Amino acid sequence: MIRAYELTKRYGDTTVVQDLDFTVRPGTVTGFLGPNGAGKSTTMRMLLGLDSPTRGRSTIGGRAYAAHSAPLSEVGALLEARSVHPGRTAFNHLMALAHTHGIPRSRVEHVLDLAGLTAVAHKRIKGFSLGMGQRLGIAAALLGDPATLILDEPVNGLDPEGVLWIRNLLRSLAQQGRTVFVSSHLMSEMALTADHLIIVGRGRLLADTTVADFVATAGGTSVKVVTPQAHALRELLTGPGIEITPGPATPPDRLEVRGTDAAHIGRTAAAHAIPLYELTPQTASLEQAFMDLTQESVEYRIATPEPTGALA
Numbered sequence: 001m002i003r004a005y006e007l008t009k010r011y012g013d014t015t016v017v018q019d020l021d022f023t024v025r026p027g028t029v030t031g032f033l034g035p036n037g038a039g040k041s042t043t044m045r046m047l048l049g050l051d052s053p054t055r056g057r058s059t060i061g062g063r064a065y066a067a068h069s070a071p072l073s074e075v076g077a078l079l080e081a082r083s084v085h086p087g088r089t090a091f092n093h094l095m096a097l098a099h100t101h102g103i104p105r106s107r108v109e110h111v112l113d114l115a116g117l118t119a120v121a122h123k124r125i126k127g128f129s130l131g132m133g134q135r136l137g138i139a140a141a142l143l144g145d146p147a148t149l150i151l152d153e154p155v156n157g158l159d160p161e162g163v164l165w166i167r168n169l170l171r172s173l174a175q176q177g178r179t180v181f182v183s184s185h186l187m188s189e190m191a192l193t194a195d196h197l198i199i200v201g202r203g204r205l206l207a208d209t210t211v212a213d214f215v216a217t218a219g220g221t222s223v224k225v226v227t228p229q230a231h232a233l234r235e236l237l238t239g240p241g242i243e244i245t246p247g248p249a250t251p252p253d254r255l256e257v258r259g260t261d262a263a264h265i266g267r268t269a270a271a272h273a274i275p276l277y278e279l280t281p282q283t284a285s286l287e288q289a290f291m292d293l294t295q296e297s298v299e300y301r302i303a304t305p306e307p308t309g310a311l312a
């Protein structure tokens with residue numbers, strides 16, 4: 001289990017992580033989500049004792065990371081900035097790590113196999129693609145057979161087959177009872193991989209929730225209604241907790257209703273002989289829900305280009 005207690009990091013006047021309190025439980029994949037610059041890597045580095053918090057503390061398996069005598073066997077980590085010797089082969093890189101912890105050669109061969117790197121095990125790392133480098137980083141994280149995994153953007157650089165591989169791997173590691181904490185800025189990917197989500201924006205906790213609850217609360221659901229008597233239906237449906245929006249470019253015969261379900265709308269319409277041409281429950285996309293939640297805290301926005309007049 002990972003625990004963070006009021007973790008805070010400041011660089012000069014800038015607070016990049018503020019009062020983060022969360023628990024990452026064993027047996028689940030917990031996604032750590034946030035837009036670029038939200039403080040995910042900084043938080044992970046603090047969990048791993050690579051950055052010291054300005055305030056607060058964290059534990060892994062009940063102890064600070066630095067208090068573990070054989071860290072590779074407690075916590076496997078993949079960070080964005082890897083320090084690998086480019087002239088070494090993948091096999092030698094992992095053997096060098098294994099030596100520091102008395103891990104046998106058979107385990108090195110096993111993790112190379114798990115990561116799909118057996119065929120290139122004796123090739124130099126400098127010739128590796130980004131995806132192969134990620135696989136090697138994950139092999140290194142698994143080397144000590146750790147109970148906890150902390151992986152910063154492990155999907156980066158992986159091709160579709162690699163993405164599927166890591167998704168299945170993370171799920172199977174969690175099923176074995178391990179604590180799996182994985183960062184990403186892709187909500188759609190995390191929705192397929194994670195059970196639980198910790199969402200940050202500008203260093204602050206925005207949500208600590210299950211994937212299912214996140215969709216239900218952050219995105220909500222609405223019902224699209226098409227009827228020639230939109231005005232009359234609107235009057236009948238209006239009530240506490242019900243929000244009806246005829247969106248900006250919505251034709252006059254359409255309504256988008258939140259706060260009730262299609263069955264209630266259908267029954268109300270039937271009771272007043274209002275014909276319905278369409279009655280469609282809509283689920284907000286996860287990506288949209290994530291963007292809605294984090295939109296105030298996106299650090300790097302793409303500016304809308306100014307109109308430039310005549311085309312050259």
Ligand SMILES: Nc1ncnc2c1ncn2[C@@H]1O[C@H](COP(=O)(O)OP(=O)(O)OP(=O)(O)O)[C@@H](O)[C@H]1O
Pocket residue numbers: 011016034035036037038039040041042043185299
């Ligand atoms: N050593 C440092 N000195 C000053 N500012 C830093 C330092 N390291 C990180 N930051 C700033 O802290 C903020 C959070 O960065 P961090 O890398 O933790 O975010 P992130 O959520 O992992 O983002 P990304 O998805 O882009 O990797 C950013 O604004 C970054 O510029």
